[in-house]
Structure formats: structure tokens, C-alpha cells
Amino acid sequence: MTTERYAALLRGINVGGKKKVPMAQLCSVVEGLGCTDVRTYLQSGNVTFAADGGDETSLARDVAAAVNGEFGFAVDIVVRDHAYLRGVMEACPFPAAELQGRQLHVTYFSEPVSAERFAGLDPAAYAPEEFRLGDRALYLYAPDGLGTSRLGARLSRPALNKGLIATSRNWNTVVELVELTSGV
Template sequence: MTTKKRYAALLRGINVGGGKKLPMAELRDLLGELGHTDVSTLLASGNAAFRTDSGASEESLARDLENAIEKRFGFTVACLVRDHAYLRAVAEACPFPAAELEGKQLHANFYSGPLDAERFAGLDPASYLPEEFRLGDRVLYLYAPDGLGRSALGEALSKPALNKGLTVTSRNWNTVVKLVELTA
């Protein structure tokens, strides 16, 4: 008997700025139609948790969801899927004092593949202080004391050249913590 594993789907760029409207109730229905159970969503910005026993890889689960969204809604949405163990490890490995910070001050940028310091070598960290970033396993931790909306480092990190070949989507720390809980 296969045990059902719990995952989070992180959708990039939906329900922001008037484009790519994807109601969360329809996302829950779509995940159910893909054979997933115990589906829930968090916020309207593209976070879902589900359980599956398909044995499929995270990449395959993400690709299936991307294809289903495009078929149903007629637009492309990049998706990342991560299991509970990974999300818990991201939270536990945070190099910043998360418990002492407001959720808006700390972000996790999730990437579709591995990161290396060479990718970010062109950034001068000293010029962005007190903002900082650290690399983890397919995640970049961003400390932005004034929030992401006012973050010069956050803007620099979002440049297409730095993210070439990878899908990236950002979540504030409150959302990361909640996704860990939802996938437990």
C-alpha cells in the first residue's frame, strides 16, 4: 500500500495586477480532478496543499498542474511543488532569526533548480545593507527589514538575467510557516 504524501503547490504570478485570475475554489477543484485529496488553499496568491499517492516527482506534479491550468483557464502559470519534508527543512535551515522578525521582513524565494553563489557574483552585498540574502537548497532567503515592496535587493534579485533557466516564486515567512503546517 502506497502512503499518501503531502505537498504544497506554489503558483507564480496569479491574481496580481488584474491578470491571470485563478479563483482558489477552482484551483482546489482542479487539484481534485488531478486525483489529489485533502486539498486546501492559502491566500489568493497561489498556494495550495494536497495529498497524493501517485508516486510522481515534484517536477511531474508541477507540470501536470501547469498543463491543467493552461487547458482550463487559457494562460500559462509556472508552478513549483514541494513536499512537507523539504518545506520543513527550509524553515529549519533559515540563516536569519525568523522568530525575531516580522513575516514581511523575511522571504523565501523558491527555485525550480539548484543555486550556486556564482549566479549572484555580480551583486555587491555591501551596497544593499542592511538587506541580505543567503542561499539554501533550491531556496534563497531574503532579509528585507523594510519589506519586499521597498527592497532594492529584492528588486535586484528578481532580474531575469539572475534567474535565467529557472522558475522562481517568492513567499513571505508567514506563508512559509503556514505551508509547513498545511503540509504536515
Template sequence: MTTTYAALLRGINVGGSKKVPMAELRTLMEGLGYGGVRTYLQSGNAVFTSDHGDEDSLAAELAQAIEKHFGFTVAVLVRDHAYLKGVREACPFPADELEAKQLHATYFSGPVDAERFASIDQAAFLPEEFRLGDRVLYLYAPDGLGRSKLAENLSKPKLLKGIVATTRNWNTVVKLEELTRA
């Protein structure tokens, strides 16, 4: 059975480091046997189909190919359409009423629980807020991610130990869900 996935590459094409041209990424992914490869923006989002593997094995395969081809390590998360749709539908914030720059989803490589973020005093960061979902953290940052003190605290290495985390703004969350529809 062929499934449509989104690959989320962490930390590429930012500040001049880890350059991954999207045309090269598409060619690389096609060489792995993936079908219907498309990229979205320059920030490491690709949509593809595959009839083999699961999210974790596809992520590992793509990460290994990127390292071999480009010469550096890139963390990769792969998520199928059903998961992306679930993230969009479960958003605890009024996404339709907010600007995309105000709402973000941080995807995690595995499950996270509230205990991991218990040291964050949410009241101290209001009106910024976050909520946890299924391998995702929803962040409401009214002044944008770049000015968010809460986002800065949520991304501290001690909180993210042992997991890969990569963040997308809400426009990208919506677009990836749309692009992965069969």
C-alpha cells in the same frame, strides 16, 4: 505511499491578470485525483496529497491542467513537507525575532549556486541581506519586499535565466510547512 505537498503558483491574481479563483483551483486539483486539497490565501498556494508522481511531474501535471482550464501559462513548483520543513529550519536569519514582511523565501525550480548571484555587491544593499539554501534564497528586507532594492536586483531576468522563482513571505513559509504536516 501518500505524500502531502504544497503547490506554489507563480504570478497569479496579481494586478488583475491571470485570475485563478481558489475554489476553481481546488476543483481542478481534485479532478486530477489529488486528495485533501486546500488553498491558502489568494496568491497561489495549495496543499494536497498524492500517491503518484514526484515534485516535478506533479508540478508539470498541474501547470498543464491550469493552462488547459484557464487558458494561460502559470509556472508551478511543488514541494513536499520534508523540504518545506527543511527550508524553515535552515533559515539563516532570526525568523522568530523579525516581522513576517521583513523575511522572505524565494523558491527555485532547481539548484542555484553562489556563482549565479556573484554580480550582486551585498555590502551595497545593507542592511538588506540574502543567503542561499537548498533551492531557496532567504531575503532579509527590513523595510519590506516592496521597498527592497536588493530584491529588485535579485529578480533580474539574467540572474534567474533557466529557473522558475517564486517568493513567499515568512508567514506563508511557516503556514505551508504547518499545512503539509501529515
């Protein structure tokens, strides 16, 4: 069996005092699943680890069940391997090197999404903000940051993400997750 490196992206923890998940405890939970080299990044639900076998979907399900068992609440989780995370970073349609990390975000989806899902959005209404779709990902350019982004708020509405797990990370986190899952 080949050991792969993954990142589990937990959605909506440690926000506004709700769904509190201490990172050290999260590491212990993931280690309890037999994963190794477990590390967290920030307090917003990023945990990287090495695992033998399994696939992203089953790993997400296992981590979610373990988190629910430990903390007593459900958390949506997307798990992606290093190759995928690196591919998303490299495929960025915006000039990431020229932007601040707070200006560029990636939303990771649990399933592929099509342009039809977003057909009702008029891009001109949100300019200069823009978004582009990628492989189970959405890239958002928000020049003033996500906190004031009208397009970001619209894209996060449940109707657009129905049937999906969707969780966003700023570009600094995207880059760090690639590094943390590189195995170096």
C-alpha cells in the same frame, strides 16, 4: 504507494488583475488530478494537497497543464513536499522568531542554484538587506519589507533567474505551508 503532502506554488497569479485564478476553482482543478485534501492559502497561488506517488517535477508539470487547460494561460509552478518545506524553514539563516513575517522571504527555485549566479551583486550596496542561499531556495532579509526592497527587486530580475522557475513567499506563508502540508 505512500501518500505524501505537497504544496504547489503558482507564480504570478492574481497580481494586478492579471492571470486571475479563483481559489475554489483551483482546488477543483487539483482535485481533478486525483489529489485529495486540497486546500488553498491566500489568493496568491498556494495550494496544498495529498497525492499518491509521483515526484515534485511531474506533479508541477501536471498541475501546470491542468491550470493552463482550465484558465487558458500558462503558469510557472514549483511543487515541494512537506519534508522539503520544513527543512527550508528550519535551515533559515536569519533569526525568524525575532523578525516580522514581512521582513523575511524565501524564493523557491525549480532547480539548485549556486553562488556564482549572484556573484555580480555587491552585498554592501544593499545593506542592511541581505540574502543567503539554501537548498533550491534563497532567503531574503528585507527590514522594510519586499515592496521597497532594492535587493529584492535586483534578485527578481530575469537575468539572475534565467532557466529557473522562481517564486517568493513571505515568512508567514512559509510557516503556514509547513503547517498545511504536515497532515495534521
